[in-house]
Amino acid sequence: MQTSDTEVLWRPAGRGSFRSRAVNGYLTRVSHPVMAAGMGRNGPSARVISAMRPGVNRSLSALSPVPSGTRVExxxxxxxxxxxxxEWVSAHAGPARPASTDQTILYYLHGSGYVICSPRTHRGLVARLSRRTGWSAFSLxxxxxxxxxxxxAGDDAIRGYHWLLDQGHRADQIVVAGDxxxxxxxxxxxxDNHRRGIAQPRGIVMFSPLYDxxxxxxxxxQLRGxxxxxxxxxxxxxxxxxYTGDAEPGHPRMRVHLPAGMSLPPTLIQVGGLEVMGDDAxxxxxxxxxxxxxxxxxEWPGQGHVFxxxxxxxxxxxxxxxxxAGFLRNLPTRAPTVHVMPE
Known part of the structure; x- marks a missing residue:
């Protein structure tokens, strides 16, 4: 069994930078009414969400600029x-799609509440990770x-991982990141990898992860303040x-349970100190x-969701x-794993 190595890091102490406090105050006044718009008595309709999605996505893309020189395939x-x-994304010297399957790659799973966003909205974040690590990224x-x-969505994420393995990328060269x-x-x-006996990725980074x-x-x-x-x-x-519909809260793919002693990669979780999803992280x-x-x-004080x-x-x-990026670059190497899908 792997030993626990949990570290809670507050950096820096205090309420966050002056700029972040000013921006957070503005966002609170603007974003909460926008989220509540079109809710109706029984919640938002599918039509309202589908109509709002393009505008929300354009705004998020504008607020997360893509570094110059980024290549996309x-x-x-x-x-x-x-x-x-x-899409393959690269903000380093190489092509968007890695020239060789011997290279370490990022597999990025964007956030959305399962109803908004896309690789385009997260291209800036993925490209900045690519630039800092020197790796190409596949954003699902x-x-x-x-x-x-x-x-x-979970089925698509699993299929994407299997596809990368089938393309020749070894599990020990795949690093998963998601928000x-x-x-x-x-x-x-x-x-799912544990259930099927498929090799786990080399490491994981999660920004403000959803658990429940x-x-x-x-x-x-939020009710606590x-x-x-x-x-x-x-x-x-x-x-x-x-998205969840009538799924049971206790469904094993809703609140995911991991059995003790299973193979797990090193993981970094980052969460903002202001988040209502802090308990999820x-x-x-x-x-x-x-x-x-x-x-x-x-845990980063004075910061909100996926800051x-x-x-x-x-x-x-x-x-x-x-x-x-430093955590990813310093992940320990593992013996090469061979991809063999169970019968």
């Missing part, structure tokens, strides 16, 4: 069991609610239901640690991304 491949869609374009329901719902999908992927898709943990945090500058938990809970850390994983949990995505908002965004 679109992927859309039909397989026997479905489709793999996404998975199916979203309300058009598709649980566990469609928010992407963190939930990463945890689901680890559980019912969003009960986040709503309870936690005020996230980006997320109104009550509105977000109703939006998430457009701590639950993910606990699940990994109790299963025997090596986990580092970094790493917005370098224009705070110095902490750049510092956190630098920490994440």
């Amino acid at each position: 679109q992927v859309r491949e039909s397989l026997a069991d479905g489709q793999v869609r996404g 374009d998975y199916r979203l609610g309300p058009e598709y329901r649980f566990p469609t 928010s719902a992407g963190g939930h999908m990463a945890l689901d992927l680890l559980a 898709p019912t969003f009960d943990l986040a709503v309870a945090s 936690v005020r996230d500058p980006l997320i109104d938990a009550v509105s977000a809970q109703r939006i998430l239901q457009l 701590r639950a993910v850390e606990r699940v990994l640690r109790e299963a025997g994983g090596h986990v580092r949990l970094q 790493q995505m917005f370098p224009l908002f705070s110095d902490e965004s750049r510092l956190a991304l630098r920490e994440a």
